[in-house]
Amino acid sequence: MGHTIEPAASGRAKCRGCRQAIPRNELRLGERLPNPFGDGEMTLWFHLLCGAYKRPEPLLEAMETCEEAIADRKSLQEAARFSAEHRRLPRLDGVQRASTGRARCRSCRELIAKGLWRIPLVYFEDGRFEPSGYIHVPCAHAYFGTTDVLSRMRQFCPDLPDEDLADLAKELAK
Numbered sequence: 001m002g003h004t005i006e007p008a009a010s011g012r013a014k015c016r017g018c019r020q021a022i023p024r025n026e027l028r029l030g031e032r033l034p035n036p037f038g039d040g041e042m043t044l045w046f047h048l049l050c051g052a053y054k055r056p057e058p059l060l061e062a063m064e065t066c067e068e069a070i071a072d073r074k075s076l077q078e079a080a081r082f083s084a085e086h087r088r089l090p091r092l093d094g095v096q097r098a099s100t101g102r103a104r105c106r107s108c109r110e111l112i113a114k115g116l117w118r119i120p121l122v123y124f125e126d127g128r129f130e131p132s133g134y135i136h137v138p139c140a141h142a143y144f145g146t147t148d149v150l151s152r153m154r155q156f157c158p159d160l161p162d163e164d165l166a167d168l169a170k171e172l173a174k
Contacts, residue, residue, distance in 0.1 A: 003062035004030040005048070005070070016129065017050030018156050027068060031058040033127050044127060048076055053152050054090045055124070056080035086145045091132065093120040094156035095168060098134070106132070107139035117171055119149075137171040147172045 011024040022028045022045060029051035030043045048070070051059040059080045063073065070076065083089050101114040112118045117137040122129040141147045150169060154160060 002065065003032055003058040004043075005062045005066040005068055006030060007068075008045075013045045015047045015050050016044045017046050017054040018158075020047075020158070022047060027070060029055070029059050029062055031055055036126055042127065049079070049155060052076045052079040053083055053092075053155060054129075056083035056090065060084070082146075082148070089144050089146065089149075089152075091121040091123060092144070092149060092152050092156070093122045093129070093131075095119055095137065095153040095160070096157070103134050105134065105136045105139055107135045107143040110136070112136055117168060119153075137168060138174040140172055 005027055007025045008022045008028050013022050015022055027048055029046040029048055032041050032043050035042045098112045098114050098116050098118050101111055103112045105112055112134055118134040120134055121132045123132045135143050140149055
């Protein structure tokens with residue numbers, strides 16, 4: 001049951017990390033897991049960068065046996081190792097403004113006020129990502145052990161404007 005890196009055969013598969021389509025012929029990570037609904041196994045597909053951010057161990061394992069030429073192999077390996085070193089970092093699922101003031105931060109346990117930036121968290125269980133709460137953006141260092149999260153926010157929120165990204169950088173520096 002080895003994981004694989006291969007070109008996408010069509011353009012129909014969606015990445016389990018960012019939920020965007022994986023274009024045809026783009027290299028993708030296939031994480032193979034036992035099928036919980038029957039015999040055999042299932043394959044979960046990820047963009048390589050999404051795999052480095054959210055499923056670092058399977059990506060590193062697949063890269064060891066991959067014979068395909070990967071353009072940015074070294075940077076993907078570094079991103080995956082960084083994710084593996086910071087065990088909570090793969091839980092990051094983008095960034096958003098709080099729609100209500102009812103959610104509590106999983107780091108400091110304080111309420112996240114309506115309209116403030118918050119980081120959604122997910123856990124990977126039984127072959128899928130399950131929502132697990134939020135943290136304040138300034139609590140990123142306390143929760144993840146690093147503030148190097150802007151590239152991940154951009155990956156999982158590709159429509160995030162540059163001015164919002166600059167605002168998030170200021171929030172992370174608090």
